[in-house]
Structure formats: C-alpha cells, structure tokens
Amino acid sequence: MRNTKATIKGGNAGRNRGHNRRVVLDYVRRNEPTGRAEIARSCGLSVQAVSNITDALAADGLLQVVGKTTGKRGKPVVQYRFNPDESYAVGIEMRPDAMVCAVLNLNGKLIVADRIAISNATPERAIPMACALIEKTINSAGRPPDKLLGVGVVMPGPFGESALSGIGDANLPGWQNTDIKHSFEKALGCTVVVENDATAAAISERVAGVATKIDDLCFIYFGTGLGLGVIAGGHSQSGAFGNFGEIGHIITQIDGNICTCGNSGCLETYASRMAAKTYLEMRGHTAIDTQAITRLMAENDPDLRAWIGQAATHLSLAIGMIENIFDPETVVLGGAMPDSIIEALIAQLTLPHGSVANRKDRSMPRIIKGASGRNTAAIGGASIIIHQTTTPALSLFN
Amino acid sequence: MRNTKATIKGGNAGRNRGHNRRVVLDYVRRNEPTGRAEIARSCGLSVQAVSNITDALAADGLLQVVGKTTGKRGKPVVQYRFNPDESYAVGIEMRPDAMVCAVLNLNGKLIVADRIAISNATPERAIPMACALIEKTINSAGRPPDKLLGVGVVMPGPFGESALSGIGDANLPGWQNTDIKHSFEKALGCTVVVENDATAAAISERVAGVATKIDDLCFIYFGTGLGLGVIAGGHSQSGAFGNFGEIGHIITQIDGNICTCGNSGCLETYASRMAAKTYLEMRGHTAIDTQAITRLMAENDPDLRAWIGQAATHLSLAIGMIENIFDPETVVLGGAMPDSIIEALIAQLTLPHGSVANRKDRSMPRIIKGASGRNTAAIGGASIIIHQTTTPALSLFN
DNA sequence: TTAATTACTCAAGTAACTTGAATTAAATAT
DNA sequence: ATATTTAATTCAAGTTACTTGAGTAATTAA
Incomplete structure (x- = not known):
C-alpha cells in the first residue's frame, strides 16, 4: 500500500479556531500592550472575532487586561498583554x-x-x-x-x-x-x-534573547562540537532526517587537521571546545575545562590567545559561508563557552568582504553574542x- | 507608528476553503488517480467536504474523473486526476x-x-x-x-x-x-x-523533475556564477533579503584564486561557467561558449578534463558542506551547463566520507543530475x- | 455644546465543515 | 443464484466560528 499521508491537512472551523488563537496570542506577545481593534486590523480578522478570541484567551489566563490608552482621539483602547506566568x-x-x-x-x-x-x-x-x-x-x-x-x-x-x-x-x-x-x-x-x-x-534567542523581532537568523553554537541553528521566516530548520546544521564537519582547510570523522580540515578541529582543549593540552596545559579556560582568558594566556586567533580565522570563513548561504539578518554566536571567549572570538573575526551581508543599510551587526549564557541549551x-x-x-x- | 503587520493572518471560512482546495488539489496531483474517500482520510477532512471540494475543482476544470476501480471489494472508487491542461x-x-x-x-x-x-x-x-x-x-x-x-x-x-x-x-x-x-x-x-x-x-525539480516526491532537497545551479536553491519541508528558502544561496562566493581554498568580489578562493572561481571559460582561455582556447564546451567535451580535450577535475574537487567540498548543513534527501546538480559536463563532474566527485549524508539506508544517491536541461531557469x-x-x-x- | 473619531458590543446571518443515516455497487461467501 | 460483507458515496440536518451591520460608548477637537 502506498503512502497516502498528505503533508498538509485540510482545515475546519475547529482547527481554524486553534490557528486564530495562536495568531492573536503571538501578535499580542510581540506587540503588547495592544487593543482588539488593532489586533483585528493586523491579523485580518473582524473585531468581533478578536473580541471573542481575547475573551477566551483571558479566561484561560493567557492574556490580561492592563488598562486603557489616554490622550488619543476616540474611545480609549482596552489594552491587553500576554500573561507569561499562567503556565x-x-x-x-x-x-x-x-x-x-x-x-x-x-x-x-x-x-x-x-x-x-x-x-x-x-x-x-x-x-x-x-x-x-x-x-x-x-x-x-x-x-x-x-x-x-x-x-x-x-x-x-x-x-x-x-x-x-x-x-x-x-x-x-x-x-x-x-x-x-x-x-x-x-x-x-x-x-x-x-x-x-x-x-x-x-x-531561545528568538523567544527571549537578542533576536526577538527577527525572522531570519543563524546561531553558531559551541557545544562539544560546533552546530548551526537556523530560523528562516520565523521557523526553525531541521533537515530531512533531523540533522540540519552539522557545521562542525564542514571543511575549512584542504589537507588540514585530521578529524575523527575521517576527513581533514574540519571546522570543529579549529573552533570548538574540543579544539581549544586539544590545542592547549598539546602545549602543556592540563585539566582544560570551562573554568580553566575562563581563568586562562583572565590571565591573557598567550596559548589561549593564539588558539582564539586561529579559531577566529576559521570561524570567519564559516560565517562568511553562512551569510552567503542563508542571507540572515544577523549571525549569533554562543553556547557552552565562557562569555569572555565568545567576546574575544567576535573581536578577532575578519569577516569576508565579499558577502551579501556586507551592506551599508544594515540595522544590526553581522555578528552578535547570544544572550542566554551557559545554560543556553536547556x-x-x-x-x-x-x-x-x-x-x-x-x-x-x- | 510602529509596524503592526502580523506575520501570519487569521483564518475564516473563506480562507479555509481556499486552503482546503489547495490541499486537495496538491494531494490529487501527487497521488493520482485517487478517490474521494482516500483524499478525505489523507487530508483530515470529511468525505462530504471532499466531495464538495472535488465538485468545485472539477467545475473549474482543475480535476477530472477518469474512471472507476475494479477488482476490489466495496463500491468502486470514482477516480479523479489532476487536469494539467486547463491552465x-x-x-x-x-x-x-x-x-x-x-x-x-x-x-x-x-x-x-x-x-x-x-x-x-x-x-x-x-x-x-x-x-x-x-x-x-x-x-x-x-x-x-x-x-x-x-x-x-x-x-x-x-x-x-x-x-x-x-x-x-x-x-x-x-x-x-x-x-x-x-x-x-x-x-x-x-x-x-x-x-x-x-x-x-x-x-522545477520538485514540480516535475527528479524530486517530485521529495520535501528536502538542494540544487546547485550553474549559471554564470554558482547558486544554491533549497527546498526545506516542501518550501523554498529565500533569506531575509531575497539573497539565499549565494554559494558562488563561499571560500573553498584559503589564499586561492582571486575573485572579483574581493575575496580569494571563492568556489565560483573554480566551478562555474565563468571559471571554465577563464581556465580554458588561459590555456589558449578561444570563443568559449556552451557550444564550444560541448565540442571540447566530445573531443575529450585534456584542458577541459583538467578543469573538470579541479572543479570537482572544489564542488565535492561544497557539496559536503551543503549536506552537513541542510541534511537534504539528495543534492541535484544542473543549470546552464551541457549535460555531458554535469555528468562528468558528478562522475569525478569525491564526496567527503564524514557527512550525515553518508548513510547505509539511503534511498537516493547523494548527487543526481537535474532533469530540465538548458532551459532550467525559465x-x-x-x-x-x-x-x-x-x-x-x-x-x-x- | 457639538462634531468627529475610534473602540467596542449585540444580534443576526453565513459559509464551510461535520455527523449520521441511507443508498449504491462491487467482491466474496453460502 | 442469493445473501453477506465491504467500502464509497450521497442526502439532509446540525455545528462552529467567523462576518456583517446597526447601535452604543468614550474620548478629543472644534
């Protein structure tokens, strides 16, 4: 029997209701405080429909009335805001x-x-x-x-x-x-x-971090390896088999460092927590963990400095690629790496000139540091x- | 005044109707011939709703009845198919x-x-x-x-x-x-x-080419430069400013060929129509256009062979990246380049071993040639x- | 004080879907 | 042959959530 599952389902009144609740909730969350007439205009719904929906959302505790506007002509707007503490x-x-x-x-x-x-x-x-x-x-x-x-x-x-x-x-x-x-x-x-x-x-950067108003962003994540998370058009990408964004193994240097994956010159062998550990241990440092790296950074250790320099070279290349491939509004750098290292890396980057991201009318920097710190993943x-x-x-x- | 446009609008009966018509039309197109009961099960709609929708689509000439099933138990299925020639x-x-x-x-x-x-x-x-x-x-x-x-x-x-x-x-x-x-x-x-x-x-590959049943694919396009088109989850990607997929200027060789963009080592300087032209003209060939390249290929010209070899090296690197970044079901190669060259390039590729695409249970090759030939773009x-x-x-x- | 403006509410209307019972047509079992 | 089973389809009524249009309310501007 053939696969008869449709990618996208049909709608009915009930599913429409769920959709509209999400549309309104999302709008309020991103534009609070706001009133029902404005919601209606923005979401393409009638005022009456919005009124019913906000009533229902308020009854569920998801929205709250926070007051009325003054100073403008016309009947004052009853303002709603998102209630973040209901659930x-x-x-x-x-x-x-x-x-x-x-x-x-x-x-x-x-x-x-x-x-x-x-x-x-x-x-x-x-x-x-x-x-x-x-x-x-x-x-x-x-x-x-x-x-x-x-x-x-x-x-x-x-x-x-x-x-x-x-x-x-x-x-x-x-x-x-x-x-x-x-x-x-x-x-x-x-x-x-x-x-x-x-x-x-x-x-997380889109929900509450540095990219709350942005629909297209790339996040370069320092885990043990190196990962890329992309939000495109407001939606996260995951690939055909859930393995989107494995940038640790893109090759930034032909015949470069040998990688455990069997290739050589993988980005991850230059710019990752693992790479830092390997690099520093080869130069006589021991017990390299996050704390140790933070300490070395505070001491302005020359080996760590050197590692940051070469990591920044390879990262710059990768960021250039990512910009030209995804055309995001900005690229965010973060993850399980001390803030001081992320900042030093950003400072050391020499981003390629030839990039669609190299525009005069940018409203955000090409690279910014992520907001959520060491617990980013959770x-x-x-x-x-x-x-x-x-x-x-x-x-x-x- | 702030921007009050919601990214996604609310729905109502009429918009729902439009959506459902597209859902049904899409389903029939991809699963024809098929009957209303099956459509209903697959699209999450009632049989009655589907019946009304198919009637409407048939009245518009977009669907056609093509006969009935036999041999199966139960009332025979009235089979519908997409009518591709109405518009x-x-x-x-x-x-x-x-x-x-x-x-x-x-x-x-x-x-x-x-x-x-x-x-x-x-x-x-x-x-x-x-x-x-x-x-x-x-x-x-x-x-x-x-x-x-x-x-x-x-x-x-x-x-x-x-x-x-x-x-x-x-x-x-x-x-x-x-x-x-x-x-x-x-x-x-x-x-x-x-x-x-x-x-x-x-x-085009998804509508009628080699990827009609695929929701996640990457297309590497040989134009004058080199471009990447991506369909993810059935939808095309376009970036924040419409410049998604400018892979011509990703750097595959540190300190490589000088590129007009100001960087050096851009992929496009190795693997593109322009690159082929430059490479061959530097070696004494003249008037390099598509026809000339086709002829040289037929003659098995050693310079062209050499160009293909080095283009394939850089393309392999780029494809490896693309696989690890997008995790697609397959990568398609095509565009304004003679079929014989595309085929030779594919034959010469040495795809990186360390890739999420290197799986035993693949149902498609990692690389395939595009179907639409030289008029691909139009x-x-x-x-x-x-x-x-x-x-x-x-x-x-x- | 009046007019203009904007938000909001009420009640009725509507479109498109779902539901459930009835009907139809074929394959299979008796 | 006939009855039973299976599955698709139709009919008519019911439901839901939205829209419409008239009317009300609250504020600023003239």
Whole structure:
C-alpha cells in the first residue's frame, strides 16, 4: 500500500479556531500592550472575532487586561498583554557528562535552573534521572505540574546512523536507536520535543534573547562540537532526517587537521571546545575545562590567545559561508563557552568582504553574542515549547 | 507608528476553503488517480467536504474523473486526476545577453520555449521586450491569455545593494533598485513572482523533475556564477533579503584564486561557467561558449578534463558542506551547463566520507543530475507559479 | 455644546465543515 | 443464484466560528 499521508491537512472551523488563537496570542506577545481593534486590523480578522478570541484567551489566563490608552482621539483602547506566568515550559539538556534542567515562564525568562552530573549516560540510566531532575526543578520553581506546557529535550546531534554517528565525544552513547521523544513522553506524560543544541539555542534567542523581532537568523553554537541553528521566516530548520546544521564537519582547510570523522580540515578541529582543549593540552596545559579556560582568558594566556586567533580565522570563513548561504539578518554566536571567549572570538573575526551581508543599510551587526549564557541549551529546550505554543504553525492544521 | 503587520493572518471560512482546495488539489496531483474517500482520510477532512471540494475543482476544470476501480471489494472508487491542461504557467529567464521564455502545463511539462538575444539589458529596454516575448510564446503555444496562472521572472542574484552587487557578469546592469515584480505586474496584468535562478531550478525539480516526491532537497545551479536553491519541508528558502544561496562566493581554498568580489578562493572561481571559460582561455582556447564546451567535451580535450577535475574537487567540498548543513534527501546538480559536463563532474566527485549524508539506508544517491536541461531557469520560473497555486501555503491565510 | 473619531458590543446571518443515516455497487461467501 | 460483507458515496440536518451591520460608548477637537 502506498503512502497516502498528505503533508498538509485540510482545515475546519475547529482547527481554524486553534490557528486564530495562536495568531492573536503571538501578535499580542510581540506587540503588547495592544487593543482588539488593532489586533483585528493586523491579523485580518473582524473585531468581533478578536473580541471573542481575547475573551477566551483571558479566561484561560493567557492574556490580561492592563488598562486603557489616554490622550488619543476616540474611545480609549482596552489594552491587553500576554500573561507569561499562567503556565511554563521546561527544557533539559542531555550531555555525556551532565544534564541541565531549566524552568522558564512564557516570556522565556529563567525561573530556576538545576544540574546534575552523570556518567555512562545510556538511555536506560539517563531518562529516569532526567525525569527526576525535571520534577525536582519544577518543584523548586514552585510551579503546579498541571500548568506545564511541555518539555524540550536538547541533545547533541547528529541523530540516526550515519558516518558522523558516535564520533568524538559529542554524541551520547547508545542513543542512536532510541525513540527519545516517545520514551520521555511515556515517562513524563506531557508534550515532548527533541532537538539539537544549536537549533534550541537559535529558538531561545528568538523567544527571549537578542533576536526577538527577527525572522531570519543563524546561531553558531559551541557545544562539544560546533552546530548551526537556523530560523528562516520565523521557523526553525531541521533537515530531512533531523540533522540540519552539522557545521562542525564542514571543511575549512584542504589537507588540514585530521578529524575523527575521517576527513581533514574540519571546522570543529579549529573552533570548538574540543579544539581549544586539544590545542592547549598539546602545549602543556592540563585539566582544560570551562573554568580553566575562563581563568586562562583572565590571565591573557598567550596559548589561549593564539588558539582564539586561529579559531577566529576559521570561524570567519564559516560565517562568511553562512551569510552567503542563508542571507540572515544577523549571525549569533554562543553556547557552552565562557562569555569572555565568545567576546574575544567576535573581536578577532575578519569577516569576508565579499558577502551579501556586507551592506551599508544594515540595522544590526553581522555578528552578535547570544544572550542566554551557559545554560543556553536547556533554556533553548524550554524555548522550543514556548515557540511552538505561541507561534502559528508552519503547515497549519497538522 | 510602529509596524503592526502580523506575520501570519487569521483564518475564516473563506480562507479555509481556499486552503482546503489547495490541499486537495496538491494531494490529487501527487497521488493520482485517487478517490474521494482516500483524499478525505489523507487530508483530515470529511468525505462530504471532499466531495464538495472535488465538485468545485472539477467545475473549474482543475480535476477530472477518469474512471472507476475494479477488482476490489466495496463500491468502486470514482477516480479523479489532476487536469494539467486547463491552465498554464509562464517562466522567463532574464540574462545579461538573452532571455528565455517557457510555457508549461500544470504538470510542469514544457509546451513551448523561445529565446531572444539582447544586449544592454537595462530594465527600461528589457521589460517591454520580455513582455513581448511572453505574449509571442503564449501565442505559439496556442493558449488563451485568460488561462494564464502567472509569470515567474528568473534573474541571477544577488538582489539589492551589497558588496556582491554588480560584480562579475552575473548581475544585470541597473536592476538593483528596480521594483521588478511591480514593473512586470503593471505591464502584464497578471500575478508575477521574481526569483533567482537556483531557487527556480530547485522548484522545477520538485514540480516535475527528479524530486517530485521529495520535501528536502538542494540544487546547485550553474549559471554564470554558482547558486544554491533549497527546498526545506516542501518550501523554498529565500533569506531575509531575497539573497539565499549565494554559494558562488563561499571560500573553498584559503589564499586561492582571486575573485572579483574581493575575496580569494571563492568556489565560483573554480566551478562555474565563468571559471571554465577563464581556465580554458588561459590555456589558449578561444570563443568559449556552451557550444564550444560541448565540442571540447566530445573531443575529450585534456584542458577541459583538467578543469573538470579541479572543479570537482572544489564542488565535492561544497557539496559536503551543503549536506552537513541542510541534511537534504539528495543534492541535484544542473543549470546552464551541457549535460555531458554535469555528468562528468558528478562522475569525478569525491564526496567527503564524514557527512550525515553518508548513510547505509539511503534511498537516493547523494548527487543526481537535474532533469530540465538548458532551459532550467525559465522552466523553473513557470514551476514557481505552478508550485504556488497547487501547494498549500506556508503561512496560511496570508 | 457639538462634531468627529475610534473602540467596542449585540444580534443576526453565513459559509464551510461535520455527523449520521441511507443508498449504491462491487467482491466474496453460502 | 442469493445473501453477506465491504467500502464509497450521497442526502439532509446540525455545528462552529467567523462576518456583517446597526447601535452604543468614550474620548478629543472644534
């Protein structure tokens, strides 16, 4: 029997209702405070329809009346705003060595974050531990379980079996054939989304970071490896098999450093946490972790300086590519790397002149630093849930 | 006054109707012949709704009854199929030296193509000439003007002012500040879409080429320069400023060939029609055009062979990047280059081993040749119109 | 004080979908 | 042959969420 599933479903009154609620909610969130007449004009709906929808959203606690306008002609506008504290979202970052859990309100504001160390992170061991951590963190945030919108699980890619599976230390052992989403859903009993760290980070910048008003952005994420998250037209990209954005293994130098993937000259061998560790250890430094790197940076260590220099060279090349490929409004740099390093890298970049991004009328810099700091991935996971519930769907009615 | 335009509009019964018609039309087109009960199951609509919709589509001539099933239990299915000849779409490729016009039926089948040479292609001169060519081609295709769905205008990017504007011979002179869409719409009085060549080519492969069943694909387009068209989740990508996919100027060799853009080592200086011309002319060949290249290829010319070899090296690198970035189902190679060259390039590629595309369970090759040949761009323009009218919109209700 | 302006509400109307019962037509079982 | 099963389709009524149009309210400007 052939595959008879349509990519995009048809609509009816009920699905339309859901769509319109999301449209209105999204509009208010991004333009608050605002009134019903304005919403109606902007969203292409009648005032009456908007009135009914805002009533329903207010009854659900998602919108609030915050007052009336004065000073303008005409009847004063009853102003609505998004109520970010009616419900909340949770994100959890799964790493080989640790997991981080974050609870966010619907404006993307961090309420509580927690972390536990873990070793031998097989699915059988890690998933129950993750669920316990989630429960504990929600508890310490003082939020009722029934107001949880969902959990975003963030993992380093790539997913599935390919020539990039299980190389380096980026991947979690034994997770390639696990249906992660289903396992978590079964254990938690709520909506679960699984994403890679870079995409999660990109979404977090759009939900509450440096790109809240931007529909097209690229996020270069420093995890163990290096990832790219892209939001295009307001929607995140994930590829045919969920492996979008594996820029760690693009080749920036022919016959360059040997990489564990079998190629040579991979970007990740120059610009990543792993690359920094390797580079510094080869020069006699020991016990290189985030703290150590922060300390070396504060000491203005010449080896670290040198690493930043060459990492910036390769990153500049990669950013040039990304600009010419995606034509984003801006490129954000961030992830599990100390802020001071990100800043130094940005300062050292020499971005290619020949780029569609090299425009006189830019309203944002070509490169900016991400806002969410070291818990980016977990915050990103929760942000995905927020994004999903407050953004009208790409292919509606699915 | 702030920007109060919502990205995505709300829906109502009428917009829902339009959406559902597109959903059904798209489903039938991709699964014909098919019956109403199956459509209903697949599209998430009731049988009754589908019945009304197919009646309406049939009345418009867009669907046809083609018979009944036999051999199966139950009441035989009244089978519908898409009627590709009720209306038609037109594409026009604008180049600095020529324009090509193509008339396609709604299955993406070429009915007639025509071409005229042009010099000094300023907007003032070229747009009236283009409109005349369009009229003439429609005429010679014997199609009534009122059944024209729209015109897709295809131009080499990048659009707008940037450091890449007007370099090389890829760009049209004087078009950077012209509102092309509006000028054509005014002159033609029908729907007009403007796209770059690579994106148009990608869409044409999805409408009627080698990727009709694929939702995620990348198309590497040989124009004068080199472009990338991407379809992700069934929808084409265009970037924040319409300049998505300028891969000609990604750098594949540090300190490589000097490029007109000011960088060195740009992919386009190794793998493009221009690169071939430069390479061969430096080695004493003269009057290098498409015909000449075809002839040299047939003669197995060693210089051309050598060019293909080094072009393939750089292309392999770029394809590896593209695979790791976009995670597509396949990468298509094509454009304004003789088939024999495309085939030779594909044969010479040495794709990186370390790639998410290097999977055992692939159902398609990593690289395939595009289907539409030398008129790809014009055919692509018309395909965009077809895609647009038969594919449910990305952000519905806009 | 009056006019103009803008927001909002009420009640009725409408379009397009869903539902459930009835009908039809073929394959298969008796 | 006839009855049963299966599945598609139609009919008529019901439902939902939106739109429309008239009317009301609250404020500024003249």
